Amino acid sequence: MGERRRALVVRGGWEGHEPVQTTDSVIPFLERNDFDVRVEEGTSVYADEETMRATDLIVQVNTMNTIADAELAGLVGAVVRGTGMAGWHGGIADSYRNSADYLQMIGGQFAHHAAVPAAERLGEQSDNYLDFRVSIVPEQRTHPIVEGLDDFDLHTEQYWVLSDAYNDLLATTQIVHRDFDAWHNSFTAPVVWTRLWGTGRIFVCTAGHKLNVLEEPSVRTIVERGLLWASR
Template sequence: MKKALFVRGGRPAHQPIETTEHFRPFLESEGFEISVSDSPKIYSDAVFMASVDLIIQCIESEIDESSVHGLTHAVANGTGFIGWHGGVLVGFTQSESYYQLIGAKFVAHPGKPEEMRTGGEDDFFIRHTIDFTEAGKVDEITKGFQNFELTTEQYWLLTDSYMKVLATTTQSSTSGNPWKSPVISPAIWTRQWGEGRIFICSPGHNLEVVSHPIITQIIRNGAIWASRSR
């Protein structure tokens, strides 16, 4: 039996328990035995991590260097790593090694014009398109899907070039924005790190977004692709 690890916690609005549990039935049907941790300290347990085939991370917290080293070592040795939204792109703010591992870091989610904001979380929920790249149109994770729209946070990311971008999203420039031309950020990508595979999906603010049929299926596909092959 394969082993999957849910590492989850942090900001309640991101529903880390609900979103990870959304994938439990699928993973169990694919033959995974699932363990759960509410702390990234589990990554420092080298013996346990060597037995894990797939990490599903949805946590916003800090991380100590021993745990970062354990995570990067496990992935480099073949453990798959996947996650979405703030659960992978917001936490661990002091760790350069972690962000080198995943290749991108959240910096903003520009929202509605100031005059339309009410002070609630949905001030940053805007309608935007997820555009599949040419690579994404033929990749096994995203092949067959058409561009689609979401109303949720749209992540502006700082990234490197060592990734296979399967889909992007474009931050438009409108009156009042300090940036004067559109900004394209990766929305879905994969990455090879040593023997391990990494899959990241920036959409996934809460269960409603993760439950979108296309997002759900792409994350399922990403989990199978990333999982260690024994």
């Protein structure tokens, strides 16, 4: 057996994303893959330099919250030194809206998810659940995170993400235009990407609104592979 690595799970924020349930579901996978796992219910640990230097992988599911300057500096510093960072949905792509530096490091920010027609809305989360396809980027089909996977369909929130060309894009989705939408044409949005920051690796999957989405076989495979890929 090889030397065990250290994973830090940082979770919190909006409970609708089930931060405890979703992170609990990946901890056994990490432990089977030789990680010792520490769980923190907030971001103060990011300011603990000793802990961050010893961490090989950060798994973050912390939607919308704010982050203190010292915590952000500790997080960015750890990634630059080689700590991997990984997460899904709003827990990584809609965290710390007060921080441009965080957005720059992660490479994508949630902006919107389309809703069903107004007459069908019930005032519940399901108002934003649509049927859509996730397409593996053809030239990335041999990447270890998506290798052997086919395009797949989901019924959940479809994230409209603001991103940049520095990302290594692995999977996308087509956001369609409907007669009642304010935008004028359909376009492609990122679903899965990686990003290199300093000597660290970043993995993001925008699917994973709740545990049931994370348990979709293709999503689960992508997330588990992404965790391993990102780790130091």
